[in-house]
Amino acid sequence: MTGTGTTVLAAQAHGFLSPTGVEVVFLLVGLVTLGAAVVTVTTKQLVHAALWLVVALGGLAVEYLLLTAEFIAWVQVLIYVGSVVVLLLFGLMLTKAPIGRSPDADSGNRWAALGVAVAAAAALVWVVADAFRTTWIGLDGDAPQGTTKVSGEILFRHWVLPFEALSVLLLAALVGAIVLSRKRGKEEKR
C-alpha cells in the first residue's frame, strides 16, 4: 500500500511537461522505432522491408536498455536482429522475391486493414493512456532489475521447468522445420 502511495505521489511530482532525460531518449528512439515499423509494413520493396525491420527491432532493444532490462536487450539483438531477420531474408531469397519495387505487395483490402488498424490504435491508446497516465516507473532504484546476474538467477531458480520445456519445444520446431523443408525424393520415386 505504501508502495503504490509513493508511486502516485511520485507521478504527481513528475509532470509530462518536464520530461527527464531518459524519457526524452525513450521518446526519440520510440519515434524512430515506430517510423521504421511503419515503413516495414508499407514499403513496396520486399528486401527493404526486412532491413527496416532490423531498425525497428534494434530500436526496441535500445528501449529495453532504457527500461533497465539489460539481458533482454542483448537477447533481442542476438536472436531477432541476428537470426530472425537473416531467416526472413533467406526466405525472401528462396521464394524468389522480386528485387526492386513490386506493385502488388499490398493486397486489395488495404483500406479495410488501415481502418481496422487505426480503430484498434485509437481504442488501445485511449484506454492505455487513460489507465496509466499517473503511473510512474522508478528506474533508479537500489536493486538492479534486469542485469544478467538477476535474470540468470530468476531463470534458473524459479523458472527452470518452463525453461527446459522451452528447449524441448525449440528442438521440436527444429526437427519439424527440417521435416517440412526436406525434399521428398523417396516417395516420388515410388
Next chain:
Amino acid sequence: MHLVYPAVLAALLFCTGLYGVLARRNAILVLMSVELMLNAVNLNLVAFDVWLRDELHAGQALTLFTIAIAAAEIGIGLAIVLQVHRNRGTADVDRLRDLRDDAPDAGSDTERADREEKAEAAA
C-alpha cells in the same frame, strides 16, 4: 519514466503489425508483421515488470520465452511458406484459396444458414 510512454509505443507497434498482417500479400511480409506484434507485447511485458518490481521477474522471464517461441514460430512458418512456394509457385496469401467457398450465391439463404450452423456445431 511514465509508464504511458512504453505502453503507448507498444499499442502503436501492435497496430502497425496488425495493419501489416491484414494488408500484406506476400506471406513472408505477413510473418514480419507478426514479429512486430510479438515485439509490442514484449515491450509491454518488460515495462510492467520494471514497474511492478516483481520478485520472480515473471515479465522478463516471459519475454525471454516469447522471444524463443517467436524464433521457433518463424522457423516453422518459413518452412511452410517455402513448401507452399515449392508446390504452388507462389507465396501470395491471396492466391491460396483452396478452402474458399467457391460459389457464395449457389445455395439459398436457408441452406447457407444451415451450413453455418453445422460449421458452428462442428467447431
